[in-house]
Amino acid sequence: MTDPQTPPPSSPATPSDVTTVRDRVAGLMPGLVADLQTLVGIPSVAFPGFPSEPVDAMAAAVVDLLQRSGADDAHLLEIPGGYPAVYATVPGPPGAPTVLLYAHYDVQPAPPEQGWDTDPWVATTKDDGRIYGRGAADDKSGLVIHAGTLQALLPDPPVNIVLLIEGEEETISHLEEFVEAHPELVQCDAFVIADMGNQEVGRPALTTALRGDVSLTVTVRALDHPVHSGLFGGAVPDALIALIRMLATLHDDAGDTVVPGVSSGEWSGADLDEAQLRDSAGLLDGVSFVGTGTLASRLWAKPSATVIGIDAPTVAHASNVLIPQATAKVSMRVVPGTDPDRDLDALIAHLESVAPWGVQVEIQRVKTGWPFAVDMDGAAVRAAESALVDVFDREVETIGSGGSIPLINTLKQACPRADVILWGAEDTALARIHASNESVDPAEIERMVAAQVVALQRLGATVQE
Structure with missing residues (x-):
């Protein structure tokens, strides 16, 4: 959380400006939901032994999505030994900071024995309003967040934007070696990783630590x-x-x-709700949690x-x-x-x-795989926090993740000066990433697009000031 004695950075943006962004994003949502549904229908499992054609089709679909969203130079970036990444640049004003937006287009397998209620490769909207399907949350929601950000900001982005969309995050990634060999492609002032989520829908959080x-x-x-x-x-x-x-x-x-x-170690940020964790984990009646200390410490610091x-x-x-x-x-x-x-x-x-x-x-x-801890004092992180507060109209929690994104350490080694923002629409309570009945709430995507737009606006204005 931001020190209450030091207000978060803000641009000339006022509450009415945030409302304007939210209205703009709301108008984009029908198209973004349609794009998400299309992407979920592509079984882009990059694991060895799975067919390559759907993965290649997904890579092409991402190029098309980004180009339609305004990144005219979006193209496949060949990664030796692996599936291609998608790369694009969108120039901002002279002297503006550069922000790299990351997500991944590959997904986990979805075998029938996991117990899916619907076809995992058909995006299905249920009565709860959530969209179900493999990758709906992890991480095709991140792709849509970035696409929506471009659509809401263009034609006048407040920052320079680089997009890097990986095709092998869920399996043996070859992108880390590629970034080590080509660090010039990821030079920026902030990495925005849209492959996380809040504890529950409508409850904003910044992920500040990842276990290795x-x-x-x-x-x-x-x-x-x-x-x-x-x-x-x-x-x-x-x-x-x-x-x-x-x-x-x-x-x-x-x-x-x-x-x-x-x-x-011990976790000093937000804790988890025991009943919610039992439900999201599918803990059977009579089965207890394991370990000692707070639930947050067990999951994020031990x-x-x-x-x-x-x-x-x-x-x-x-x-x-x-x-x-x-x-x-x-x-x-x-x-x-x-x-x-x-x-x-x-x-x-x-x-x-x-x-x-x-x-x-x-x-x-x-x-x-190396763990990672976020430096919360950077201008981009503070802009992100203030954007979450204004878009969600709630204070922001600092949470961790028991999962790992090894590429983050590689990116930081390639560009040590850059801040790191970890967020997204993969809510812990209901998203069920990697499991059966994976889903995402489109309202959470909408809020995250708006938050990302506001954060980039504030980052650009703060640096220019």
């Missing part, structure tokens, strides 16, 4: 072949049992992740280790044998301010140290 993500695979071997569990069980070790014992040491009885040497996959015989193919080899994939979210390489080293050392019975252990590093 490290992962590994751990393979345990005990035998060179399966053996009869009756003849050998009780004296000969089982690799799967050994692996289970190792994985069980990642948490204490309360459910806190307790890997020696891994950093932990590490969390998760076993996201195990290779072992299935129940359908079970046999009365001791398992000779078993493998698990472990993902651990790490806290802002920590070194993820160090935390991954600590996780590896811990698993190696708790292996029982002399079993052989092989660990392979999979991923190291």
Whole structure:
């Protein structure tokens, strides 16, 4: 939150100016909703093994959307080894600051076994007014927010605008290496990342911290072949049992992740509503939360280790044998301010140290994603906060995210001077990103477009003053 002794930056914009922006954006919403519905209908899953044609079609659709919104030079940016990004520039007044608007056009898969109520590739508006479909929130809502911002600001944008739309945020991204090789393309005064959301619709927030993500695979071997569990069980070790014992040491009885040497902290911003979190997570009756401390600390300021996959015989193919080899994939979210390489080293050392019975252990590093913390003192962040206050007519919360956007650190390394704004229309309460029945509230998109327009107006006016 802004220090009450220091009012947020403002331009000559008055409440009537904000009303003018909101009226302008309201007039754009029918077209923006239609564009969102079209984009949801393109199954742009960039994961390996999925067809490339829908991803390429989505990239072309983004180019078309941005060009129709006024970014005449929007074009595909070929990314070596991956799907193309979409890039565009819109010049503002001489001497104006430059703002880079980021979103991504790829989406998570939507397998039927997730339990969708409607076709995930058909945008469906239900009685609650929300639009359902894969990517409706994450992150095709971000694309529409940026398109609406262009439409509301042009032909006279108050700042220089760069648009960078990624095609592989949900999978193995190749954009980070590209940005490292071409830092000149992302030079700006502020990065605006429209891939977040408020805790609930109509309750404005700025995301100020992202946990990082490290992962590994751990393979345990005990035998060179399966053996009869009756003849050998009780004296000969089982690799799967050994692996289970190792994985069980990642948490204490309360459910806190307790890997020696891994950093932990406490959250000082807004907390979460327990009932809302239970509902949004789909927690079953009688199941309690895990961990200690505030819910916000558990989700945004403490590490969390998760076993996201195990290779072992299935129940359908079970046999009365001791398992000779078993493998698990472990993902651990790490806290802002920590070194993820160090935390991954600590996780590896811990698993190696708790292996029982002399079993052989092989660990392979999979991923190291850096956490991120926002500097709240920048002019762009303060302009964003004041815009949220005026558009939503409510005070702004500072929240975190347990998720990760590794590209942000790459962008900051390429342009250290730039502020970072993290916001969007993916409300925590109901959006259900990555899950079945993903949805977005178009009224939240409308408010976020208006807030982004007002923030850019104020940023341009503040710097020019």
